[in-house]
Amino acid sequence: MNIGEAARETGLSAKMVRYYESIGLIQPALRTESGYRVYRSEDIHTLRFIRRARGLGFSVEETAGLLALWRDKTRASADVKSFALKHLADLEGKIAELEGMCRTLRHLASHCHGDGRPDCPILDDMASVSAVGKAAPAKLAPTR
Amino acid sequence: MNIGEAARETGLSAKMVRYYESIGLIQPALRTESGYRVYRSEDIHTLRFIRRARGLGFSVEETAGLLALWRDKTRASADVKSFALKHLADLEGKIAELEGMCRTLRHLASHCHGDGRPDCPILDDMASVSAVGKAAPAKLAPTR
DNA sequence: CTTGACCTTCCTACGAGGGGAAGGTTTATC
């Protein structure tokens, strides 16, 4: 199986597969004589695991940790669980942050009549000195 | 007021202020004879507006749009409102995505006994073929 | 033999900055 097929099979892109190899998340793939990467079903299995972990929001680095646990047949399930719960807490923190923004935005929007007139409490609030840091608790976290 | 003071005053970093200038989000600052950037209270006002917008999760590009609306004294408040509501919908979409991950993780973790034994339903699930794409709806969205 | 669909490596860009080097300026203290 070459990289394109492996990509279709796993829901990743060929680019991603090469990238994961380049950063050492997966072992270098076998190669044909002409240099094409070759994937066995066991490699596909690993790639699917990776895609699943990424889909659950684990970073690539965390995914490497999970892969190591997966391959370590003597791991304690408690280790996996704490890994998962730690990540869950991260996600919940992110959600809380986004919800703070949503609350503020909803509040501001609800006070804006939203017609053709120029006066707008949303802009007024954003421009007001007192509002600085109100809905931006502590740090300006990475958005996206 | 030089850049360091302006940064402290607005809650941004000096790097960010230079960056915003470099990408054209703000006008090039005035300079002293020796080349130091100088900020007037009106510039500080703008920087605070930016910080507030970023704190509400608007991208820099969206912030540029908001700034333009802010400066346009003839804008319709409806434009601002729709801008805000669009962003709100984006945030809500992001939250829903994260919550999907959380739900799955909570479910998986609740089925893991979390003791010293190696068998772990979390890893089992992640490795199972059928689970592919289950909690990763459609695209693998950028995490962080 | 040619065409098109693959594959390879390498380089660039994104967003939103952070870190730090090398060097100039300003301010406070002695």
Place this chain on the structure above:
DNA sequence: GATAAACCTTCCCCTCGTAGGAAGGTCAAG
């Protein structure tokens, strides 16, 4: 007036997880 600390300047490279594309090699079908 000298010196040291604390500023400032530009410049370039790093992050993270990809995507896009150029230049060139390979493979299967017609």
